[in-house]
Amino acid sequence: MVAEITEPAGHGGENGNGAGDGNRDGNGGPDGRELARQRHGWYFYDFACSVYSTSVVTVFLGPYLTEVTKAAAGADGYVHPLGIPVRAGSLFAYAVSVSLVLAVVLMPLAGAWADRTGRKKPLLAVSAYTGAAATTGMFFLDGDRYLLGAALLIVANAALAVSMVLYNSYLPELAEPAERDAVSSRGWAFGYTSGALVLVLNLVLYGNHEGFGLSESEAVRICLASAGLWWGAFTLIPLRRLRDRRIPPGERAAGAGGLRQLAATLRDMRRHPLTLSFLLAYLVYNDGIQTVISQASVYGQEELDLGQTTLIVAVLLVQVLAVAGALGMGRLARRYGARPVVLGSLGVWTLILAAAYFLPARAPVWFFGLAAAIGLVLGGSQALSRSLFSHLVPRGKEAEYFSAYELSDRGLSWLGPLVFGLAYQLTGSYRDAILSLVAFFAIGFVLLARVPLRRAVAAAGNPVPDRI
Numbered sequence: 001m002v003a004e005i006t007e008p009a010g011h012g013g014e015n016g017n018g019a020g021d022g023n024r025d026g027n028g029g030p031d032g033r034e035l036a037r038q039r040h041g042w043y044f045y046d047f048a049c050s051v052y053s054t055s056v057v058t059v060f061l062g063p064y065l066t067e068v069t070k071a072a073a074g075a076d077g078y079v080h081p082l083g084i085p086v087r088a089g090s091l092f093a094y095a096v097s098v099s100l101v102l103a104v105v106l107m108p109l110a111g112a113w114a115d116r117t118g119r120k121k122p123l124l125a126v127s128a129y130t131g132a133a134a135t136t137g138m139f140f141l142d143g144d145r146y147l148l149g150a151a152l153l154i155v156a157n158a159a160l161a162v163s164m165v166l167y168n169s170y171l172p173e174l175a176e177p178a179e180r181d182a183v184s185s186r187g188w189a190f191g192y193t194s195g196a197l198v199l200v201l202n203l204v205l206y207g208n209h210e211g212f213g214l215s216e217s218e219a220v221r222i223c224l225a226s227a228g229l230w231w232g233a234f235t236l237i238p239l240r241r242l243r244d245r246r247i248p249p250g251e252r253a254a255g256a257g258g259l260r261q262l263a264a265t266l267r268d269m270r271r272h273p274l275t276l277s278f279l280l281a282y283l284v285y286n287d288g289i290q291t292v293i294s295q296a297s298v299y300g301q302e303e304l305d306l307g308q309t310t311l312i313v314a315v316l317l318v319q320v321l322a323v324a325g326a327l328g329m330g331r332l333a334r335r336y337g338a339r340p341v342v343l344g345s346l347g348v349w350t351l352i353l354a355a356a357y358f359l360p361a362r363a364p365v366w367f368f369g370l371a372a373a374i375g376l377v378l379g380g381s382q383a384l385s386r387s388l389f390s391h392l393v394p395r396g397k398e399a400e401y402f403s404a405y406e407l408s409d410r411g412l413s414w415l416g417p418l419v420f421g422l423a424y425q426l427t428g429s430y431r432d433a434i435l436s437l438v439a440f441f442a443i444g445f446v447l448l449a450r451v452p453l454r455r456a457v458a459a460a461g462n463p464v465p466d467r468i
Contacts (some may be wrong), residue, residue: 039174039183042240043190045167048158048234049128050191051198052135053293055227056156057416059199059315061138062092062298064220065310072144081147089302093421095150096294099157100417103406109161112264114169118245120399128235133158135228139221156228165406169244171390177465181338185330189323189378196231196319203312220308221232222414236458268397269404274456275392279404281451282385285346285444288437289381291416292353292374295433303430305361314364314371321375329380337467338384339453345381346445348373348454349437357435390458391468416440 069079069088078085086094114120134156141149175183202223205212266326269276300306300314332341352373357387360368386405393401414439423433457464 009433023060025196035078035174037241037242038170041238042167042170043187044173044234044237044241045124045128046161046187046191047194048231048238049131049163049412050195051192051227051230052131052156052160053353054195054211054315054319055111055198055202056135056138056224057096057294058318059202059225059312060152060220060298060308061149062295063301063311064217064224065092065095065146065153066298066302067142068141068144068149069146072146079146081150084243087425089298089420090425091146091150092153092298093295093417093424095153096157096417097415097421098150099154100161102154102158103161106162107165107403107406108264108400111165111169111399113404114166114399115397120166120169121239121242121244124163124242125235125239125325127163127166129232131156131163132228132232132235134159135231136225139225139229141221141224142217145381152319161406165403166399167238167265168386168405169402171386172393172395173245175390177463178190180387180390181333181384184390185326185333185380185383188326192319192322192326194234196316196323198227199312201226201317203309206312207291207309216308248280266404269401269455272392272394272456272460274451274459275389275401277447278389278452278453278456281444281447282389282405284447285441286385287416288349288353288440288444289378291420291437291440292349293378293392293410294417295420299430299434300367303361303434304363304367304418305357306364306367310364310367314367317368317371317435318375318378321372322379325376326379326383327386329377332380333384334467339448342381342384342388343445343449345377346441346448348377349381350441350445352377353434353441354440388453388468391453391462391465392460393462394460395462 066089069091070077073079073088077088079088080086081089081091114123123378134152137152138149140151141225171180206216206219206223209216212219214222266276269279297311297315300311301308302447306314329341329345352370355373356370359370389402389405419436420433423436424430429434453468454464457468
């Protein structure tokens with residue numbers, strides 16, 4: 001599945017602090033075998049954490065937490081966390097938004113600390129296992145414990161966002177510019193492979209829960225908790241294989257507070273306005289992508305009246321096709337450049353949402369067709385966006401800049417779920433909510449098309465690829 005890995009020239013020793021001389025090339029960077037080992041370790045963090053996004057956020061937690069919240073709601077269909085009236089069907093979307101606001105505070109601090117100390121792995125371990133523990137704790141979400149479910153979702157989502165800052169920041173260290181589209185796409189392919197595998201196991205358990213002597217609720221809670229156990233277990237591979245880069249003691253410094261560090265990072269990024277222009281475009285269209293991912297199961301169950309088994313099969317279809325989509329779009333990017341491929345995918349996303357608005361209820365075949373279309377563009381649009389941004393990062397500021405990228409990816413992707421939740425709260429229609437997301441893709445398309453990427457790469461001090 002993973003293509004042969006070639007050795008980039010001259011990383012100047014930035015990829016390792018534990019490899020012996022036998023694992024270094026003549027320029028001080030990792031030799032081919034050590035680089036392959038680190039890349040494979042890097043791929044496996046996607047393999048570890050993607051089951052959370054797939055099984056928990058996309059399939060089970062939205063519909064299940066909505067049902068738990070409805071059990072706690074009054075006759076008017078509202079719950080009152082902290083005294084705030086919230087329609088039961090909107091709680092999940094609001095909890096996603098709160099988790100991402102929390103991530104805004106944490107991610108810049110994590111990114112700056114990692115760049116200044118060179119110690120990414122300890123923070124990766126803490127954030128990954130915090131998220132895995134919160135996800136495993138979802139086993140105890142039953143009855144009317146909607147506040148427990150919202151709290152665990154907030155912690156797990158924020159922890160995942162912090163871990164992805166650190167994970168993504170390894171990409172410029174592990175691949176030369178010409179290789180990054182392919183390496184990034186392979187990482188996404190690993191993630192979608194694990195998501196598909198775990199969904200098959202979920203489908204077997206959930207679809208036959210009575211044969212296993214389990215109630216439907218118990219089967220869902222086991223599926224939720226197993227995602228946390230999977231996340232924690234496979235995180236051991238990247239923690240063993242990745243290497244922190246050395247930072248001279250005199251250059252080490254502690255990070256500022258989260259919001260102050262975010263302000264400092266953005267001030268530094270003002271020296272690279274074209275990088276900021278790309279981030280703005282990515283913030284807009286990725287907000288739409290993240291909202292579709294997190295709200296798809298709620299839409300399918302509540303608006304289209306589809307059963308949980310249908311939703312699992314649909315998301316499994318997304319996972320399988322996303323592997324082929326990520327690798328296929330990576331190949332297209334090598335021929336045509338990453339930006340034209342991403343722009344094409346945004347056009348497809350717009351058509352998908354328009355089709356979703358008109359999708360008939362209780363029609364699984366049409367829903368599966370929509371899932372297939374999502375799968376073909378989902379992985380590639382995200383993987384190629386990540387590789388595009390890696391060209392715009394000044395050397396030595398990878399984690400700090402990727403914290404800003406992750407803010408666009410997750411930390412500032414609260415607006416889409418908020419709009420979705422508000423649209424439902426005001427109209428009572430998920431169809432109106434899904435249609436509102438078209439604007440994110442249309443505006444993002446225009447903004448991305450206007451960024452002069454070659455000038456942006458050169459302005460960041462990086463070599464300009466032949467195609468971008």
